[in-house]
């Protein structure tokens with residue numbers, strides 16, 4: 001039968017429909033598998049499982065293609081603004097000038113954070129990791145907006161999240177430095193405002209460097225969405241229980257923090273620093289990574305679940321790292337170590353045969369460092385970039401009225417046992 005797949009199990013054959021996405025991705029629809037056959041699937045790490053249909057982001061890991069709503073990442077990085085891309089992801093189309101002006105102005109006028117929320121910062125230790133603070137404060141936002149479950153106000157919650165995340169992020173940094181927190185300023189645009197809150201001090205003038213603004217614009221666009229990755233799937237899963245948007249995004253921040261996901265950008269720089277301190281011999285580290293099972297060492301910034309040729313974002317970022325460092329006149333030996341490591345790994349059969357290439361996190365930290373952003377803020381930068389994607393995916397999931405996410409399992413524990421009283425154990 002056309003457009004169906006047959007499965008024979010326990011002597012019976014069952015038919016399942018197949019489906020195809022707009023970019024010809026093929027899938028078996030097994031929604032009724034358990035009902036029909038009594039079997040479930042086992043797919044640890046969801047390597048083959050499509051959790052949803054989505055019209056937001058397309059990527060082809062074999063060809064190295066990434067598109068938001070049909071627009072290629074290369075075009076968007078070269079021609080769009082971060083907020084324009086945010087609008088595209090969330091609302092499906094590039095904004096007209098009028099739509100953009102309203103969106104930008106709404107965000108500009110919601111950047112202030114409730115003063116009571118500001119007091120929460122005082123309860124954290126000064127050396128708290130800013131990702132922990134960010135996740136907590138985003139979750140706390142739900143307490144400050146009791147209308148959070150009113151679906152008519154979703155657009156306003158979206159504006160609040162986009163507007164306040166940079167304020168919260170920079171305040172966590174300022175507190176860790178023991179510096180006064182800077183308030184947002186309506187005369188500044190999104191990226192200028194972030195930089196001003198991050199770097200301005202009351203004792204001297206701070207001027208936003210347009211080279212830095214442009215570099216951040218590109219980096220944020222490259223991070224803005226990546227279909228059903230770990231943090232986005234987390235946002236969708238949490239939201240599928242009808243948890244509010246702030247709680248769902250807060251869960252996404254926590255998922256992003258892990259070193260196998262967004263936390264890799266911090267790990268990369270720490271790894272490159274270690275290599276430098278150890279004399280700069282990249283081959284030693286390539287060998288350690290090849291023996292990951294005994295050394296426990298991975299090359300952070302290398303490998304990707306879906307990209308098996310190259311990560312198109314890494315290509316853009318590598319070039320941007322060269323451009324930004326030269327425009328800013330920064331000579332960072334870490335960049336040479338990164339390039340040496342990449343070359344050594346790409347010529348090594350271990351990495352070639354496993355299709356391990358630099359990912360988006362491999363060079364992004366080098367740019368952040370050149371822009372003056374401290375290492376423990378790298379993953380926070382990723383979160384600011386990824387926010388529009390999380391929002392778009394949360395909104396799509398709710399609008400499509402997706403059911404609650406609830407995987408099955410294969411139970412491997414003891415079968416039924418009689419209870420043993422404590423004196424007989």
Ligand code: ACO
Pocket residue numbers: 045259260261262264289290292297298299300301302303304305306354356359360361
């Ligand atoms: N260094 C050394 N070996 C690696 C690396 C690495 N960075 N990544 C994968 N491998 C090896 C594994 O040991 C495994 O080898 P084996 O077949 O001999 O057992 C093989 O390559 C396949 O690796 P998996 O872990 O099965 O691949 P998976 O798709 O599950 O993992 C991941 C992808 C988590 C990104 C992995 O490549 C990794 O840990 N990379 C380093 C962390 C990192 O940079 N994460 C950021 C990813 S991008 C992002 O989230 C924004």
